[in-house]
Each structure stands twice: as C-alpha cells, then as structure tokens.
Amino acid sequence: MSTTRWCVTIGLVLGIVLGFGGWLALLSAVILGFIGLLVGRVAEGKLDLQALFGRASSR
Numbered sequence: 001m002s003t004t005r006w007c008v009t010i011g012l013v014l015g016i017v018l019g020f021g022g023w024l025a026l027l028s029a030v031i032l033g034f035i036g037l038l039v040g041r042v043a044e045g046k047l048d049l050q051a052l053f054g055r056a057s058s059r
Helices: 005-016 022-044 047-053
Strands: none
Touching: 005 022
C-alpha cells in the first residue's frame, strides 16, 4: 500500500473516531481524509508545495 493510501486511511479512521455518529461524523471523516490525502501526496513527492505557494523552481 502506498504512502498516500495509508495517510488517507488514517485520516478516515481519525475522522470516524472523532465524530462518531450522524452527519458530523461524515463531514469530519471527509475533511480528515482529504487532509490525509494531501499529507500522503507531499510525502510521496507527488505534490509540490513550492509550486503552489511560491515561485516555481524551474522557469
């Protein structure tokens, strides 16, 4: 399993644990899953934060 998938899984589990029950649990699981996805993408090097927030390294 890739790093991205592990981070998404962890984010979803934390979301379910955090908001166990109702629509709030669904919303928190989706939000934390998305955060987990972003962390996994950065860890794998598939998302370049400098390109998003700063000047790109190549011109």
